[in-house]
Amino acid sequence: MAKRSLSISDDQAIELAEMFRLMGDASRLKIVLTCLSKPRCVSDIATATKLSPSLVSHHLRLLRAARMLRAERQGKQVYYGAADEHVRCVIADMVAHVRETDSET
Amino acid sequence: MAKRSLSISDDQAIELAEMFRLMGDASRLKIVLTCLSKPRCVSDIATATKLSPSLVSHHLRLLRAARMLRAERQGKQVYYGAADEHVRCVIADMVAHVRETDSET
DNA sequence: AATTCATATGAAGTACTATTCATATGTTTG
DNA sequence: CAAACATATGAATAGTACTTCATATGAATT
Numbered sequence: 001m002a003k004r005s006l007s008i009s010d011d012q013a014i015e016l017a018e019m020f021r022l023m024g025d026a027s028r029l030k031i032v033l034t035c036l037s038k039p040r041c042v043s044d045i046a047t048a049t050k051l052s053p054s055l056v057s058h059h060l061r062l063l064r065a066a067r068m069l070r071a072e073r074q075g076k077q078v079y080y081g082a083a084d085e086h087v088r089c090v091i092a093d094m095v096a097h098v099r100e101t102d103s104e105t
Numbered sequence: 106m107a108k109r110s111l112s113i114s115d116d117q118a119i120e121l122a123e124m125f126r127l128m129g130d131a132s133r134l135k136i137v138l139t140c141l142s143k144p145r146c147v148s149d150i151a152t153a154t155k156l157s158p159s160l161v162s163h164h165l166r167l168l169r170a171a172r173m174l175r176a177e178r179q180g181k182q183v184y185y186g187a188a189d190e191h192v193r194c195v196i197a198d199m200v201a202h203v204r205e206t207d208s209e210t
Numbered sequence: 211a212a213t214t215c216a217t218a219t220g221a222a223g224t225a226c227t228a229t230t231c232a233t234a235t236g237t238t239t240g
Numbered sequence: 241c242a243a244a245c246a247t248a249t250g251a252a253t254a255g256t257a258c259t260t261c262a263t264a265t266g267a268a269t270t
Contacts (some may be wrong), residue, residue, distance in 0.1 A: 001119050006142055007138065008138060010135075012204070013135050016131075016134060016200065016203050017119075017128065017130055017131040018129070019126035019203060019263065020134070020199075021125075021126070022129070023121075023129070024122050024127070024129040025122055025126070025228075026115070026118045027228080028122075029121060029122045029125065033113060033118075037111055037162075039128075041247090042246070042247055053247070054229090054231080054247090054249090055228080055230080055246095057246095057248055058228085058248085058249085059228090059247095061248080073236095073237090075238070076245060077247085090199075093110060094125075094157075094199050095111060095113075098124060098169035099113075129215080132258080136266095147216070147218090148215095148216065149216055157260080158216080159217090159218085159219090159259090160258080160260080162216095162217060162218055163259080164258090165218095166218080178217095178266090180216090181215060181266080181267050181268060182217085183216080183217060183218090
């Protein structure tokens, strides 16, 4: 494996930052984590995160627009889950990494 | 290794989100990436990122406060680098992951 | 010690974003 | 079809954050 280069273009930086920015809000982060392991409907996400359904819906729209989450209607409910396996992995890994770092000290 | 649980406390979510938030700005992300592989002085970071020294300094203060970067004075210059090996790894991995995802499509 | 270079700090303005409340859309059930 | 439920959307507000410009601090050199 070659030495990792960390230089990126301006466009890449902006795109990358956008993904981080979405995770950079506690409400959104909790929402993402809630429906990452398995799809969850909006009201369940709201209950689990203790956020209002309206607020959850607003955030879900952003996460959906960024292709991080994917929506699927089932009757009255709409289920949200990771957009794809890769997204799931990336996010799970990021969280795991940061939690490791956090629990050291 | 047990099945990864992704549930986190409110405090953890806030702390985690704070780290993501810092990476969620293109200017800051570029700054971090610039001085991650080896310590760089402020003016070099400014040149590399095409940002004003003043702006770079402002952002460096935030990154330093969050213990992501570490400052060391050498004469007139102040060199900034990863606060520790773990931080370097976490950030490099996050970037690598996201770049993989990005280059697929 | 005065000047010059490098970095830091402070104030100000502009823009953005999270949240709430009210309302609308869409779906099922009686 | 009406009522009830789930989700989505829109407007308004309040708090925050990025950036710039001016200025200050700190270090080296002559």
